[in-house]
Amino acid sequence: MRQVWHIFKKDFRYLRYEVSVVALSAAAFAILHFLHPRAGLLSDALLYEVCLLLGIVMLMGRLLLAEPISGDRQFWVTRPYRWKSLLAEKLLFILMFVNVPMLLAQFFIVTGDGFPLHSNLAGLLWSQVLLTFLWLPFVAFSTLSAAKPYQVIVFAIMLLFGFGMTEGNGPLSGFGWLPGFLMSTIVFVTGAVVLYVQYRKRRVVLSRFLAIAGLFTVFVLLGALPLPLFYAVQSRFSKQPELGSSIHMTLGHGSSEAFRLKSDRPRVLLEISGSMQGIPVESEIHADAFVISLHSPDGGSEELECFNSKPRRTSAADPTISFGCFSNSVFFNRERDQPLSIHGSFYFTLFGDAQSRTIPLTGQTVDAGGGLRCSVETVVNGRLVQCNSPFRWPDRLIYANLGQTTDVNFTLPVSYSPFPANLHIEPFETRLASGDLPDVTIIAEEPLVHLRRDFELRDVHLTWTK
Numbered sequence: 070m071r072q073v074w075h076i077f078k079k080d081f082r083y084l085r086y087e088v089s090v091v092a093l094s095a096a097a098f099a100i101l102h103f104l105h106p107r108a109g110l111l112s113d114a115l116l117y118e119v120c121l122l123l124g125i126v127m128l129m130g131r132l133l134l135a136e137p138i139s140g141d142r143q144f145w146v147t148r149p150y151r152w153k154s155l156l157a158e159k160l161l162f163i164l165m166f167v168n169v170p171m172l173l174a175q176f177f178i179v180t181g182d183g184f185p186l187h188s189n190l191a192g193l194l195w196s197q198v199l200l201t202f203l204w205l206p207f208v209a210f211s212t213l214s215a216a217k218p219y220q221v222i223v224f225a226i227m228l229l230f231g232f233g234m235t236e237g238n239g240p241l242s243g244f245g246w247l248p249g250f251l252m253s254t255i256v257f258v259t260g261a262v263v264l265y266v267q268y269r270k271r272r273v274v275l276s277r278f279l280a281i282a283g284l285f286t287v288f289v290l291l292g293a294l295p296l297p298l299f300y301a302v303q304s305r306f307s308k309q310p311e312l313g314s315s316i317h318m319t320l321g322h323g324s325s326e327a328f329r330l331k332s333d334r335p336r337v338l339l340e341i342s343g344s345m346q347g348i349p350v351e352s353e354i355h356a357d358a359f360v361i362s363l364h365s366p367d368g369g370s371e372e373l374e375c376f377n378s379k380p381r382r383t384s385a386a387d388p389t390i391s392f393g394c395f396s397n398s399v400f401f402n403r404e405r406d407q408p409l410s411i412h413g414s415f416y417f418t419l420f421g422d423a424q425s426r427t428i429p430l431t432g433q434t435v436d437a438g439g440g441l442r443c444s445v446e447t448v449v450n451g452r453l454v455q456c457n458s459p460f461r462w463p464d465r466l467i468y469a470n471l472g473q474t475t476d477v478n479f480t481l482p483v484s485y486s487p488f489p490a491n492l493h494i495e496p497f498e499t500r501l502a503s504g505d506l507p508d509v510t511i512i513a514e515e516p517l518v519h520l521r522r523d524f525e526l527r528d529v530h531l532t533w534t535k
Contacts, residue, residue: 471504
């Protein structure tokens with residue numbers, strides 16, 4: 070520990086200006102939220118996030134280059150420092166002057182907005198774990214070369230990841246948290262192994278091979294792992310799996326009515342309509358994914374890219390559902406005069422156990438239940454409602470009753486991640502909506518069961534519509 074402390078003091082003296090920049094940027098980022106309640110929506114907040122990221126990357130880059138790995142005449146090799154002491158000091162330095170400022174900034178922002186610490190402590194700590202998942206591979210890959218062009222490339226990659234931290238749910242939507250978590254874990258483990266090999270053996274060629282192998286594994290697995298596997302894992306989190314036994318799907322009133330072609334250039338749009346039967350009362354369905362393939366009698370097949378063309382609340386009172394699927398027009402122009410077989414799978418989640426709370430027109434932020442705090446203000450065209458959720462948006466369907474014919478859905482896209490935080494510098498997920506009611510009712514529904522329904526239709530003749 071004496072040598073670790075010696076190196077720590079040396080690095081602090083050497084990097085005191087960079088440490089000050091990170092600390093001041095984190096403090097300014099926190100102060101901005103107190104000066105502007107909607108700081109997360111302002112360009113100033115993004116500017117402070119960029120400054121904070123720049124300071125963090127500069128600090129870590131200069132910290133690593135103080136004792137480069139490549140070569141055999143460095144001071145730390147000839148001195149020598151013990152590799153365990155050096156590695157421990159680098160990790161400790163980053164934890165103290167990167168994680169701690171971030172932790173304190175997020176702590177003051179969240180508690181200052183009225184969120185209780187005890188219910189958000191897990192999210193606060195998990196956000197630091199995710200931050201470590203980000204910076205440790207950067208630290209490891211930065212040791213693979215002392216060349217400045219390489220450092221610039223790693224620097225740019227770090228910035229891209231950093232900007233991704235500021236953007237909503239992104240790839241974490243729906244079942245997407247599973248491949249996202251898998252990718253992050255593989256990259257983190259690869260970085261940890263590279264870091265160990267570099268400081269223990271200083272074998273740069275082997276470390277480069279390990280880094281390339283780890284990244285290659287990420288791309289191969291993400292391309293090879295099918296959606297049914299993600300669904301099988303996600304279904305383990307179902308709270309009331311017995312509710313799904315009565316639900317089934319019907320595509321239109323007949324095969325010719327369920328599928329219609331709308332355009333043939335440059336791509337074909339296949340409209341698919343259906344209905345859900347057996348939905349429990351006071352529950353609704355949220356579409357997660359729709360997978361479909363067409364098969365012709367001569368053995369040809371086509372996989373279609375689908376989306377929910379008319380997002381709406383699918384419930385027992387209104388069980389209709391619509392999808393649009395795109396594909397290249399070559400297959401349809403070749404096979405449209407033949408009867409086709411259609412295979413498909415519909416992945417969806419049943420939500421229920423609704424809770425509601427009315428938010429008065431006071432302009433003050435109040436507890437809206439479900440981990441949300443919301444406020445309603447008067448604007449030019451009516452009322453503006455803003456809801457904040459610390460560290461991540463709840464894995465629920467959140468609606469706001471604002472006087473329109475249908476409720477405004479705050480949630481799309483929804484994430485079913487079981488973890489209490491996403492990878493963001495900004496500690497709040499924010500949603501906005503507007504309406505004309507004097508107050509707003511927030512409705513939250515919990516996910517009860519994740520379901521999959523498969524179907525197969527034969528001798529289907531597709532019809533063209535304008």
